[in-house]
Amino acid sequence: MDQNQIPYPGIAHTIKDKKALLARVRRIQGQVAALERALEQDSDCSAVLQQIAxxxxxxxxxxxxxxEGHLREHLGTEDQTPEERRxxxxxxxxxxxxxLK
Known part of the structure; x- marks a missing residue:
């Protein structure tokens, strides 16, 4: 871990949305599998690009x-010290x- 990084506190907000988050991840897995098939089958470049997008x-x-959940849970509450918020x-x-790199 980079010396400027601080270990994350618990991410309880993800537990609240666990079902929805897992559904999103599974859809992404399906999209990646479709991309893999398209590449294996030498699909048209535009179809591959569309799948990547x-x-x-x-x-x-x-x-x-x-x-959004993280910001609301860890920065949007009033029960934190200025140091915790920072x-x-x-x-x-x-x-x-x-x-964003």
Whole structure:
């Protein structure tokens, strides 16, 4: 782990949405499997590109859902000290930098 990274506190908000998050992940798995089949079958480039775009959109949607829950749970509450809020913000920014590379 990078020395600037702080271990994440529990992510209880993902437990609340566990069923929906797992459904999203399973759809993404299906899309990736379809992409693999398309590549194995030498499918048309436009079909492959469309599948890649669909996967990216699905992953972005998953990221947005988990990120929103995280922000609400760890930054949107009043029961944190300024230090805890700063640490949580540092974590989110680190993940976003990594995700947006």
């Amino acid at each position: 669909a996967i990216r959109g699905a992953v972005n949607g998953l990221m947005a859902q988990v990120l 640490d949580n913000l540092k974590q989110v920014l680190s993940v976003l930098r990594s995700y």
